[in-house]
Amino acid sequence: MLPPKMANALRNMVSPETRDTVRRLFVQDGRRHWKGYALSFVFMAFMAGTTSGLAYLMGTVINRIFVEQSTSAIWILSGAVVALSVTKGFAAYGQAVTLAKVGNRIVADNQKRVLDRLLTQDVTFFSGSHTAEIMMRFNTGAQAARNVLNLIITSLGRDLLSVIGLTAVMIIQDPFMALIGFIVMPIAVGGVRSLIRKVQKIFSREFHSAIQIMTESIDAFQGIRTIKSFTLEDSQRAKIYGRIDKMEKASNRMMRAQSQSGPLMEALGGVAIGLVVMYAGWSVLHGGRTPGEFFSVITALLLCYEPAKRLARLNIDLTTHLLGARMLFEILDRPATEADAPGTPELVVRGGAVAFDEVVFSYRESEPVLRGLSFIAEPGQTTALVGPSGGGKSTVMNLLERFYDVESGVITIDGQRIDTVTRRSLRQAIGFVSQDVFLFTGTVRENIAAGLPGATEEQIIAAARSAHAHDFIMGFEGGYDSRVGERGTQLSGGQRQRIAIARAFLKDAPILLLDEATAALDSESEAEVQKALQSLQTNRTTLVIAHRLQTVINADKICVIEKGRVVESGRHEELVAKRGRYFTFHQLQFAGQQERLSA
Numbered sequence: 001m002l003p004p005k006m007a008n009a010l011r012n013m014v015s016p017e018t019r020d021t022v023r024r025l026f027v028q029d030g031r032r033h034w035k036g037y038a039l040s041f042v043f044m045a046f047m048a049g050t051t052s053g054l055a056y057l058m059g060t061v062i063n064r065i066f067v068e069q070s071t072s073a074i075w076i077l078s079g080a081v082v083a084l085s086v087t088k089g090f091a092a093y094g095q096a097v098t099l100a101k102v103g104n105r106i107v108a109d110n111q112k113r114v115l116d117r118l119l120t121q122d123v124t125f126f127s128g129s130h131t132a133e134i135m136m137r138f139n140t141g142a143q144a145a146r147n148v149l150n151l152i153i154t155s156l157g158r159d160l161l162s163v164i165g166l167t168a169v170m171i172i173q174d175p176f177m178a179l180i181g182f183i184v185m186p187i188a189v190g191g192v193r194s195l196i197r198k199v200q201k202i203f204s205r206e207f208h209s210a211i212q213i214m215t216e217s218i219d220a221f222q223g224i225r226t227i228k229s230f231t232l233e234d235s236q237r238a239k240i241y242g243r244i245d246k247m248e249k250a251s252n253r254m255m256r257a258q259s260q261s262g263p264l265m266e267a268l269g270g271v272a273i274g275l276v277v278m279y280a281g282w283s284v285l286h287g288g289r290t291p292g293e294f295f296s297v298i299t300a301l302l303l304c305y306e307p308a309k310r311l312a313r314l315n316i317d318l319t320t321h322l323l324g325a326r327m328l329f330e331i332l333d334r335p336a337t338e339a340d341a342p343g344t345p346e347l348v349v350r351g352g353a354v355a356f357d358e359v360v361f362s363y364r365e366s367e368p369v370l371r372g373l374s375f376i377a378e379p380g381q382t383t384a385l386v387g388p389s390g391g392g393k394s395t396v397m398n399l400l401e402r403f404y405d406v407e408s409g410v411i412t413i414d415g416q417r418i419d420t421v422t423r424r425s426l427r428q429a430i431g432f433v434s435q436d437v438f439l440f441t442g443t444v445r446e447n448i449a450a451g452l453p454g455a456t457e458e459q460i461i462a463a464a465r466s467a468h469a470h471d472f473i474m475g476f477e478g479g480y481d482s483r484v485g486e487r488g489t490q491l492s493g494g495q496r497q498r499i500a501i502a503r504a505f506l507k508d509a510p511i512l513l514l515d516e517a518t519a520a521l522d523s524e525s526e527a528e529v530q531k532a533l534q535s536l537q538t539n540r541t542t543l544v545i546a547h548r549l550q551t552v553i554n555a556d557k558i559c560v561i562e563k564g565r566v567v568e569s570g571r572h573e574e575l576v577a578k579r580g581r582y583f584t585f586h587q588l589q590f591a592g593q594q595e596r597l598s599a
Contacts, residue, residue, distance in 0.1 A: 018315075021322050024329070025148055029106045036102035037153055043095035044157030050088035052165030055303055057081060059173060059296030099153065103146040110142035113332055120336035123403040132214035137327050144324025151321065155314050159307035166304040173293045173300075213243045338423055346425035350414050351379030352510045352541035354400065359409035361392075361399060369395050371564035372409070377557070379414075382542040384552035386585065387561040393545045396561075397513045400543070401427055413511070431509035431540075433533075435516035437500040439488030444473055445480040447488075447499055451506035459506060467502035467532040469495070494529060501532045512542040549589055558582065 030037060057080060064073035118134065126134075220227060220236050227236055310317075354377040362368040370392045377383035385393040398404055399411060402423050411418050418426050431451075439447050448463055449455045455463075460480070464470040472495055476482035488496045504512065514533065530551070546552045553572040560568040560575070560582050568580050575582035 017326075018318070018322055021325055021329070022148065022152065022318075025145055025325060029109070029145055030149055032109075033102045033105065036098055036105075037149075040095045040098040040102070040153060041157045043091045043098065044154065045161055046091035047088055047095065047158055048161035048165045050084045050091065051162050051303055052169050052300070053084050054081065054088075055166055055300035056169045056172070056296055057084070058299040059290070059292035061292070062295045063290050063292030095154075095158070099150050103150050106146040106149065107142045110145050110328060111138060114138050114142065114328065117332055117334060117336070120338050121334065122337040123398075125334075125337065130215045130218075132218050136214065137331050140324045141328025141331065144321045145328055147321040148318060148325055151314070151317060155311060159310045162307040163304055163311065166300040166307075169300040170297050170304075173296045213240065213247055216240050216243060340422045340424075344422050345420070347413060347416055347418070347421040347429055349429045349510045352429075353377065353379045353412075353414050354383075354511065354541060354543065355410075355412045356396065357410045357412070359399065359411060360407045361395060361404065362407065363395075363404075369564055370399075370406075373561070373565055374409075375559045375566045375569060377541055377543055379541050380539055381556035382537055382544060382552075382554075384544045384546060384555035384558045385561055386546060386549060386552065386558060386582070387567075389547075391561045392564045393561055394515060397432070397515055397543065397545070400513065401430055401432070429509055430511045430513060431504040431507050431536075432513045433497070433500050433504050433515070433536075437488065437496040439484050439491070439496060439499060441484070441486050443478075443481050443483055444476070444499060447484060448480075448502045448506060451503035452508075455506055460502075463502040463506040466505045466535055467498045468528050469498035469502050469532070472498075497529045498532055501529070501536055504536055510540060512537060512540045514542065514544045514546075516545055516547065549586055560585075 057077065061073075061077050061081070064070045064077060114137070118138075216236075217240060220240065227233060355375075357374050359370050359373045360368060361370040373392065373396070375383070385396060387393060395404075399406055400418070402418060405419060413426075413429070440450065445460055448460050451463070452459065461470060464473055464480075473480055473482070482490075484490055484496075484499070488499070491499065514537075544552055544555060549572075552558060556571070557569060558572060558575055559566045560580075562581060568575055568578065568582050570578070576586060
């Protein structure tokens with residue numbers, strides 16, 4: 001039992017928030033791995049027992065060998081010391097391996113839980129959070145959960161048991177000696193209380209500084225072309241250097257705060273040892289105590305110093321890890337914004353008719369993007385959306401895939417409201433190819449196969465042939481096993497587009513969305529991609545966004561979207577004949593082309 005004064009000090013040091021976080025970690029992770037922690041606790045008990053045994057044995061060694069000068073005692077006691085030391089070594093190994101395995105499993109489980117929770121969040125969450133912050137929480141939070149549990153377990157199993165065992169040795173050898181430890185310990189515990197809040201504040205600033213460094217570094221690496229094009233190397237370097245310097249200062253403050261308990265513990269440890277030496281020396285010389293008892297007490301006190309110091313610093317060491325664990329819980333506690341209600345039916349696509357009926361939507365309050373937009377994309381036909389930038393064309397595709405939900409109005413597919421069917425079945429029915437193609441870091445084969453997990457080699461090659469991609473793929477040294485680089489940077493724009501089209505071919509969805517799929521390509525690449533797109537559009541309900549009208553003049557229907565509404569619709573010839581908004585766009589584009597040709 002701890003003395004009441006020390007117990008009260010410990011309770012006052014632990015805030016309700018800390019207790020709640022620790023309790024949740026033990027319920028969530030500790031309970032599932034209690035067998036591993038129990039085994040490690042057994043190993044730590046052996047470590048504490050052997051450490052105490054060595055301290056106690058030291059008294060016998062001094063008395064039997066150096067005072068009584070017993071020859072037989074040399075072999076017996078030396079063997080006992082070796083046995084205890086070997087036992088302690090194996091116990092330390094077992095404890096380290098067991099805790100490592102349990103800790104690694106906790107990290108893996110928490111990373112999986114965080115990933116699962118993140119994948120249930122909508123696009124709004126990711127657009128409002130930088131990748132760096134998400135990754136910091138993903139990695140640091142998961143590791144913090146392990147570190148908190150391991151720190152508490154080792155403090156209780158290794159340090160506390162060692163202190164108890166060594167204190168018992170001192171009590172057995174001389175009860176008065178133990179009183180010194182009970183006097184010093186509350187002073188040490190109380191001395192570190194004032195450091196807790198300081199460490200919490202510094203770590204919080206340090207964590208956010210780390211996020212800023214990672215955020216700006218990722219932006220710099222991903223935007224390296226822009227940086228070099230605008231010769232921004234010096235300004236980017238200065239900005240990130242400033243962040244790094246602030247991080248360095250925060251880290252130094254953290255180290256100073258964490259180290260402030262060191263001088264206190266060193267001083268108190270010196271006082272304790274000095275008092276013991278004075279008392280024990282006087283007892284041996286004038287009180288009839290044996291030298292063995294003196295050395296046993298001194299050994300126990302010296303061995304007790306490090307675990308006692310770690311126990312006194314426990315709350316400080318826990319502080320940084322607990323903040324990381326709370327950041328983990330912030331992610332795990334987020335409600336799943338894309339969870340479908342139980343029993344939600346799946347979308348059944350018969351023809352693929354897509355209808356928008358008086359749809360209203362805004363990304364920001366009081367700034368509507370769609371203002372009662374209505375149109376129908378007929379099954380198996382191509383419907384083109386044209387109009388000025390900011391009119392809401394890309395928003396149509398975002399809403400159709402339910403990356404966002406409408407504020408009012410209805411979107412249906414074959415008469416089924418898309419907000420009443422599962423998101424998974426809805427998105428499985430839609431293929432998407434955009435101007436900004438995203439390729440995963442990996443091989444050409446892996447990126448095509450993303451369209452249909454588990455696809456066979458024959459299916460992958462067939463999709464690549466349909467996308468007019470097979471020939472250039474086979475021209476690579478590694479063929480389908482060639483690496484595409486981060487975001488496909490090792491491929492040309494036309495090659496990336498055709499890989500994305502092959503992926504869409506493999507998915508074979510009845511509804512196809514094309515968002516400026518050829519806008520960034522040169523004429524030769526565009527011609528190849530257009531061939532692939534024409535094949536892909538066959539017998540599919542296709543929605544096309546295009547600023548270049550030349551790419552949509554053959555569409556079955558063209559909808560002119562302006563200020564969130566369809567202001568005109570019809571075939572190319574009909575809209576030109578009306579001489580309305582479409583005719584104006586047409587004249588502006590083709591007049592410009594004629595001027596460039598004549599020049």
